[in-house]
Amino acid sequence: MVKYTLKRILYMLFVFAIMTVVLFSLYEMIPGDPARAEVEALKDKLKPDEYQRAYELARERLGLNKPAYVRYFEYVKGLLKGDLGDSRVHKQPVTKVISTPLKVTIFINIFNVLIGLAITIPLGIICAVKKNSTFDKVVQVLTIVGYSIPVFIFALLFIYAFAVKLGWFPVSGMKTPNFTGTQWEVIKDYAKHLALPLMVMIVGSLGGMTRYVRAAMVDALSMDYIKTARAKGLKERVVVYSHAWRNALLPVITLIIGWFMSVFYGSLIIERMFNLNGLGKLLIDSLNNQDYYVVMGIQLLYVVIALTSNLLSDLSYGLVDPRVRVNK
Amino acid sequence: MTVKQVNEGKKDNKNNRSFSLLFKNLFGNKKELSILEEEQVQSPWRTVVRTFRSNKVAMTGLTVFLLIFITVMVGPLIKPVDLSFSETSQQNVAPGFDLMKFPKSLDGNVADISIGPTFSVAASKDGKLHIWGKTRVSSVIDVKNLPKDEATGKTINMGKIVKVAAGYDHVLVLNDQGEVYAWGNNRQQQSTVPMEVKQLKNIKDIYAGYQCSIVLTEDGRSIYFGNQMNNDYNAFHSYQGQLDKLAVTADAVAGLTKDGNVVYLGTQQNSYANIPENMGKVVDIAATASTIAAVNDEGKVFVWGNVSVQKGEGNIPETSEKIVKIYGGRYHYTALTENGNVIAWGANYYNQANVPKEVQNADIEEVYTGFYQNYAITKEGKILTWGLKGYLCGTDDLGRDIFTRLLNGGRMSMTIGAVAVIISTTIGIIVGCLSGFLGGAVDTVLQRISEVVAALPFLPFAMILSALIGNSMSSSQRIVLIMVILGLLSWTGLQRLVRAQVLSVREQEYVIAARSLGIKKSHIIFKHILPNVISVILVNATLNFATSMLTESSLSYLGFGVQAPHPTWGNMLYGANNSIVIQNYWWRWVFASIVLGICVICINLIGDGLRDAIDPRSQER
Numbered sequence: 001m002v003k004y005t006l007k008r009i010l011y012m013l014f015v016f017a018i019m020t021v022v023l024f025s026l027y028e029m030i031p032g033d034p035a036r037a038e039v040e041a042l043k044d045k046l047k048p049d050e051y052q053r054a055y056e057l058a059r060e061r062l063g064l065n066k067p068a069y070v071r072y073f074e075y076v077k078g079l080l081k082g083d084l085g086d087s088r089v090h091k092q093p094v095t096k097v098i099s100t101p102l103k104v105t106i107f108i109n110i111f112n113v114l115i116g117l118a119i120t121i122p123l124g125i126i127c128a129v130k131k132n133s134t135f136d137k138v139v140q141v142l143t144i145v146g147y148s149i150p151v152f153i154f155a156l157l158f159i160y161a162f163a164v165k166l167g168w169f170p171v172s173g174m175k176t177p178n179f180t181g182t183q184w185e186v187i188k189d190y191a192k193h194l195a196l197p198l199m200v201m202i203v204g205s206l207g208g209m210t211r212y213v214r215a216a217m218v219d220a221l222s223m224d225y226i227k228t229a230r231a232k233g234l235k236e237r238v239v240v241y242s243h244a245w246r247n248a249l250l251p252v253i254t255l256i257i258g259w260f261m262s263v264f265y266g267s268l269i270i271e272r273m274f275n276l277n278g279l280g281k282l283l284i285d286s287l288n289n290q291d292y293y294v295v296m297g298i299q300l301l302y303v304v305i306a307l308t309s310n311l312l313s314d315l316s317y318g319l320v321d322p323r324v325r326v327n328k
Numbered sequence: 329m330t331v332k333q334v335n336e337g338k339k340d341n342k343n344n345r346s347f348s349l350l351f352k353n354l355f356g357n358k359k360e361l362s363i364l365e366e367e368q369v370q371s372p373w374r375t376v377v378r379t380f381r382s383n384k385v386a387m388t389g390l391t392v393f394l395l396i397f398i399t400v401m402v403g404p405l406i407k408p409v410d411l412s413f414s415e416t417s418q419q420n421v422a423p424g425f426d427l428m429k430f431p432k433s434l435d436g437n438v439a440d441i442s443i444g445p446t447f448s449v450a451a452s453k454d455g456k457l458h459i460w461g462k463t464r465v466s467s468v469i470d471v472k473n474l475p476k477d478e479a480t481g482k483t484i485n486m487g488k489i490v491k492v493a494a495g496y497d498h499v500l501v502l503n504d505q506g507e508v509y510a511w512g513n514n515r516q517q518q519s520t521v522p523m524e525v526k527q528l529k530n531i532k533d534i535y536a537g538y539q540c541s542i543v544l545t546e547d548g549r550s551i552y553f554g555n556q557m558n559n560d561y562n563a564f565h566s567y568q569g570q571l572d573k574l575a576v577t578a579d580a581v582a583g584l585t586k587d588g589n590v591v592y593l594g595t596q597q598n599s600y601a602n603i604p605e606n607m608g609k610v611v612d613i614a615a616t617a618s619t620i621a622a623v624n625d626e627g628k629v630f631v632w633g634n635v636s637v638q639k640g641e642g643n644i645p646e647t648s649e650k651i652v653k654i655y656g657g658r659y660h661y662t663a664l665t666e667n668g669n670v671i672a673w674g675a676n677y678y679n680q681a682n683v684p685k686e687v688q689n690a691d692i693e694e695v696y697t698g699f700y701q702n703y704a705i706t707k708e709g710k711i712l713t714w715g716l717k718g719y720l721c722g723t724d725d726l727g728r729d730i731f732t733r734l735l736n737g738g739r740m741s742m743t744i745g746a747v748a749v750i751i752s753t754t755i756g757i758i759v760g761c762l763s764g765f766l767g768g769a770v771d772t773v774l775q776r777i778s779e780v781v782a783a784l785p786f787l788p789f790a791m792i793l794s795a796l797i798g799n800s801m802s803s804s805q806r807i808v809l810i811m812v813i814l815g816l817l818s819w820t821g822l823q824r825l826v827r828a829q830v831l832s833v834r835e836q837e838y839v840i841a842a843r844s845l846g847i848k849k850s851h852i853i854f855k856h857i858l859p860n861v862i863s864v865i866l867v868n869a870t871l872n873f874a875t876s877m878l879t880e881s882s883l884s885y886l887g888f889g890v891q892a893p894h895p896t897w898g899n900m901l902y903g904a905n906n907s908i909v910i911q912n913y914w915w916r917w918v919f920a921s922i923v924l925g926i927c928v929i930c931i932n933l934i935g936d937g938l939r940d941a942i943d944p945r946s947q948e949r
Contacts, residue, residue, distance in 0.1 A: 015780050030796055144936070148929040150878050152885050152901065153921040156910060164911040171907040268787055269882060273905045283788055284886065287795045295792060306783040 005315065012307045019303045020079070024072050027292045035059040084300075085293035089286070094297040098282070102264070102301075104174070105271070105278035108194060109263035112201045117256065120206055124213025128221060128248075129240055139210065146207025155200045155273045162196055169196040172275040197274040201267060205259075212255055213248070220248035253320055254313040261309035264301070376863070379941035386937020393930035396923070400738030409736040410677075411893040417445035417496065417658060417699060418727035420466075420913045425718035427461045428701050434458055436709035442536070443698025444494035445658075447471055449501070455488030457501060462718070465497040465513070467912040475511040484509065494698065495536030506531050510541060518554030525551055537576035544574055548586060550593070560594030567591045575615035575656065577633065582620045584613045590622050604630045614656035614697075616641055616674065621661055627651040629663065639675040647671055655697035657715075662697045670695055670704055680715035687712045722915035725903070730919060737895035738923065744811050744896070745877040751815025752876075753822060753869045760826025761853045765834060774823075782820040790817060790879065791888040798888075807890050810883065814876050822868045829861035863942040870935035874928045881924055897924040 035058040042054055063071055078085060084094035127136045163171045170176075170193055179189050220226070221244050229239045268280035275281070279298060286294040370378075380386060427446055434452055441450040447461035449471075463472040471494075474483045487503040494500075498512030498519045506529045510519040516539040525531075530546040540554030540561070548571045552561050560580045573584040574593075580600045581593045588609035592601040600620055608624040615621070619633035619641045627650030635642040639659045649665035660674025660681040668691040672681040680700045687704050690712060696703040700716035721730040763774040793813050798806045833839060834857070842852050881898025883889030890896045897920050904910065904917040 011776075015776075015783065018780060019784075026792075026796055030799065144932055145925075145929055148874065148878075148932045149921075149925045150882055150885075150898075150928075152882065152905070153925060156901070156904065156917050156921060159905075159907065160910050160914070164907055268791070268886060272886065280788075283791070287791060287888070299788065299792060302785040302788055303783060306785055310779075310783060 001318065005311075008311050008314070012311060015307060016300075016303060020076060020300065021072070023296050023299055024075060025068075027296060028068050030290075030292070035062050035064055079300075084297040087286075087291050087294045089289045089291040090294075094293050097294055098279070098297055098301070101277055101279045101282045104276065105280070106263050108198065108201075108276065108278065109267075111194075111198055112205070113259050113263055115198070116202050116205050116209065116259070119202070120209040121213055121252075123206075124210045125217050125240065125245060127210070127214045128217030131218060131221075143207040143210050146203065147211070148207075150269075151200060151204035151267070152269050152273060154204050155197075155270065158196055158200050158203075159273075162199075169193070172273070174276055194276075197270050197276060201270055209255065209259075213252055216248040216251045217244060219251075220244040223247065250317065250320055253316050257313040257316060258309055261305050261312075264305050376938075376941045380937055383937045383940060386933050386940075389930040389933030389937065392926065393934060396738065396927050396930070397742065400735055400742060403735030404739050407732045407735055409732055409895060413726075413728055415727035418723050419725055420916070421446050421462050421719055421723040421727075422464070423719055423722040423730075423915050424462070425720075427716055427718045428703070428713040430460055430703070430711060430713070431458050435711055438694075438705055438709065438711065439489075440491050441696040441703050442492045442494040442499075443696060443701050443703075444471070444499070445496060445699050447494065448698075448701060448703070449492040449494045449499050451489040451492050451501070455490065455504065457486065457489050457492070459499070467908055469497060469513050471497070471499050471512045473511070475509055491534055493534045493536040493541070495541065496538040498536060498541070500534045500536045500541050502531055502534050508534060508543060510536075513539075516540070516555035516558075520553070522551070522553050525553070533573070535574050535576050537581075538578045540576070540581075542574055542576065542581065544571060548572065550574060550581075550583065552581070560596050560598070560600075562593060562595045565591075565593045567593065573613060575613045575620055577615040577620060578617040580620075580633075582613060582615065584610055584622070588625070590620075600633050602632060604632055612653050614654040614661060616656045616661065617658050619656075621654050621656065623651050623654045623663065627666075629654060629661075631661070641674045643673050645671055645673050653695070655695050657697045657702070658699045660697075662695050662702055664692060664695050668692045668707065672702070678716035682714065684712070684714045687714065721919045722913075724900070724916055725913075730900070730915060733895040733900055734897070734919060734923060737897050737900055737920070738927075740807070740890065740894060740896045741877055741880060741898065741924070742927075744807065744814070744880050744890070745873050747811040748814035748818070748876040748880070749869050749873045751812065752817075752819040752872060753865065755815070755819040756822030756868075757826055757858070757865060759819065760823040761830055761858065763823070764827040764830030765849070765853050765857065771827075775827075778820045778823050781817065784817065786817055786879070787882060790814065790883060791886065794883065794888045803891050803894055807894065810880060810889050814879055818872060818876065818879075822865065822872070825864050825868060826861055829864055830857055833857055833860050867935055867939045867942060870931060870938055874931040874935065877924070877928055877931070897927075 035055060039051065039055045039058050042051060046054060059065055063074065066074075075085065082095065084098075086092065087094050087097045090097045123139065127139050130136050159171055162168050174193055175186075175189050176193075179186065181189070221240075223244075226239060226244055229243045230236075234243075264279070267278075268284060270276070271278040271280040272284055283295060283298050286292075286298070428448070430448065430450065434450055437452045437454070439451045439453045439455075441448060443449075444461075444465075446465065447459060447463045450458045452458065457474075459472050464470045474486075476482065477484050486501060486509050487505055487507070489501050489503050491502040492499065495512070495518065498510060498514070500508060500510045502508055508521050508525055508531060510521050512519050514520060518536075518539050518541050525543050528543070528545060528551075531543055532546045533544040535542040535544070537559065538555075540552060540559045542553075542561075543551045545551075548569045550565075550568070550571055552559075552563060556563075558579055559576075567583060567585060570585040570587070570591075571583045572586045575582045575584075577600065580598070582600060582603075583591050583593050585591055588611065590603050590607065590610050590613055592603060594601065604622075607622055607630055608626060608628075610622045610624050613620065613622045615633075619631055619635050621629055621631045621641075623629045629644045629651055631642045631644065636659075641659060641661060644661075647665065649667050649669060651663045651671075652666050653664040655662045655664075657674070657680055660672060660676065662670055662672040662681075662683075664670055670683050670687055670692050672683050674681050676682060678700045680702060690704070690706045690710070692704045692712075693707050694705040696705075702713065702715045704712045704714075706712065719729050719731065721734060724730055724733070759774050759778065763771045790813050794806070794810060798809050801809060830853075839852060839856060842856050847856075877897075880889055880896065881901075884891075884896050884898030885901050887899075887902055890899055892899060892902070900920040901917050909916055
């Protein structure tokens with residue numbers, strides 16, 4: 001087990017290294033000269049030779065005179081020290097730029113995941129137990145609709161219904177500008193702003209998850225040990241929740257881990273639509289502003305999270321089901 | 329379930345019909361077959377097709393999808409999209425075909441009609457005012473809201489109305505007492521009647537243009553109010569006291585003097601001021617948005633100004649009859665001959681210059697033309713119309729017809745989805761087959777690569793690729809780029825499935841037999857193994873198609889996919905995410921959302937149905 005884990009971590013590092021090369025060379029391919037962009041504003045103020053010197057200085061300072069591979073190694077060196085470079089737009093270290101939106105994203109997504117799980121798991125189980133009933137069929141149709149419709153369409157519909165027509169929630173933003181009040185009022189203000197994006201996120205993620213839980217549960221319920229349990233005269237509740245559900249958990253656990261990991265991702269579309277100051281919005285804004293060190297930082301964070309969640313879900317198989325304990 | 333169980337179950341449910349059910353179950357449910365027929369062996373594919381066809385939900389999905397598919401593939405041939413098209417006067421028009429649906433009471437009763445971009449105003453002979461069409465010209469202004477008395481809050485009684493003038497987004501009316509009223513957009517004071525005009529008692533005619541209003545008096549004077557910057561009008565022009573008629577373009581004013589000369593009332597020396605010489609005695613003038621036309625007493629028409637070859641305002645058709653009156657639309661002219669016939673020329677993309685048969689046959693007394701609509705009044709007083717009736721799905725913020733864009737966007741979305749699926753399926757099959765069949769080092773390397781690709785968060789990475797590589801690309805190159813990105817990032821799932829399938833059939837007898845015969849490896853993989861795993865690939869490709877369409881729409885919606893002016897269902901929603909659009913211009917997002925949603929739902933239904941048909945075990949779920 002330990003050996004396997006170590007092997008996996010080593011492999012993860014290898015993949016991560018490849019990703020840094022791929023991303024770095026991608027950014028190298030972009031036409032444009034950051035040094036020129038930096039001194040462009042000075043062009044009218046300075047004499048041509050002074051301007052040229054300022055430009056040379058900027059090139060020197062940004063390290064553009066060195067060959068690409070040297071700069072790559074410098075970037076990696078910084079990476080090992082936890083330095084992701086400087087943001088061109090924010091004039092701050094990338095780690096600092098990322099940290100606030102990351103907190104916002106995690107905060108929003110934790111709610112999303114918890115509420116989502118609280119709805120989808122019971123719903124999936126009920127559907128599996130009452131397979132082919134009217135209730136099940138209705139839920140099946142709704143879930144197909146749910147995962148077929150892109151989340152921004154849900155967002156448009158919800159904004160139209162709840163923000164525009166009914167006026168229950170504000171259309172976008174994190175909080176009322178210049179809002180002052182007691183602690184409780186501030187929290188209420190936050191809740192009001194975040195309710196609509198949360199609703200959209202939850203509805204958007206219900207479909208796929210419910211179907212997955214249901215399928216796993218149907219598989220588990222068709223096993224022979226369930227027949228045995230029923231034949232023993234166990235209560236249906238015990239059969240479903242302790243015999244079947246525990247066995248259905250195995251495929252579901254991957255999904256749950258993936259979902260928990262997604263709290264770091266941030267939803268690009270939701271954050272942009274509702275103007276939430278999260279990681280996804282930062283990514284879009286940075287891409288639009290060509291602030292590539294920030295983009296690269298976020299992207300590397302995503303890769304790390306994806307790799308970690310892969311590892312965790314593989315390892316969790318062993319924890320949940322001793323039969324598949326990996327000993328390779 | 330065995331047949332016995334089925335019988336028993338049904339017996340419990342429907343006791344009264346148990347005997348007939350038993351009979352049916354004993355002798356075959358659907359059709360009575362002889363023993364020979366029943367034992368006939370079906371090929372697996374025929375079983376799949378039969379199971380699929382008996383699945384009502386999947387068949388509905390297939391039918392609807394095919395309908396949408398055929399519509400978006402054939403539709404663009406009938407209604408091609410003009411990528412450079414934009415028309416400010418038709419921005420954000422609501423769906424509906426009521427632009428020329430005049431009230432019935434107006435028939436045989438017309439005193440005057442004036443036409444705005446999407447609405448028309450008329451005065452009937454008994455002095456009543458009628459307004460119809462899309463009167464909501466912006467999110468706040470509705471020209472149907474008549475002016476109110478500020479003190480009492482009641483609608484002003486405007487008396488017996490004799491003349492009307494519809495501008496770009498405001499309306500002017502003149503009553504029999506010589507009083508002028510104006511309402512609508514008042515940003516440039518074009519709807520605020522100045523004191524000077526209020527004191528006049530001899531107003532002869534009123535004109536409304538783009539952000540401006542002009543009043544013409546009996547003694548030949550013109551008084552202008554509204555935007556002075558956009559419209560080239562000189563308030564101190566030297567023709568005061570001589571004017572008989574005015575013509576207003578989108579940015580200039582021309583006049584016809586009482587002795588039959590055309591004069592330009594602006595200060596600039598532009599193409600409008602370049603009035604043709606030797607026109608003789610001019611009897612009528614008219615203007616489109618960018619040109620001015622005059623007709624002389626011999627019936628000859630002259631057109632000048634910013635004449636566009638593409639729109640063809642200057643292509644006056646040959647006619648043997650003498651033209652006596654001329655009228656200008658947005659980019660077209662209509663003319664009335666002395667025999668009561670109508671001819672039209674100029675831009676024709678809304679059929680505004682196609683004079684219908686019934687108008688050609690009728691004896692026309694008067695024509696009212698404006699923007700893209702035309703009304704002709706026959707000698708009997710009947711109203712005939714032609715031109716722009718309205719839009720099936722409304723228009724967007726550049727005045728483009730949403731229905732046309734839906735058709736063309738659908739073709740684009742589906743093409744992108746299909747090409748992306750073809751790319752990803754090809755890669756998936758090749759990698760999966762090689763990896764599964766060859767095993768060893770090849771397998772390890774390919775699987776590691778696949779894991780790296782699978783570890784990338786899809787949407788952000790696709791966005792970054794599109795932003796970085798697509799930066800310097802033209803919009804049609806970008807479309808190809810999006811297809812390739814989608815294809816290159818989504819092959820891993822299929823690859824794993826194919827590999828697993830290949831592994832499971834690799835050691836089967838027919839493969840061993842093929843190997844022992846010394847057949848080439850590539851031949852074994854693609855001729856012997858692949859046909860046996862095709863079903864998995866088919867289901868996966870179908871579901872992948874839906875995902876690709878969704879991803880494309882999400883990317884385009886975020887502005888990182890296909891970019892305007894090329895339409896796709898995703899980028900038609902780009903820019904719809906502010907409350908003004910969501911609330912006031914619902915048609916800009918509702919139709920694209922519905923059609924995209926239905927299409928993806930249908931594809932998913934087909935994919936699910938296919939999986940059930942191919943793998944009966946999955947039906948248990």
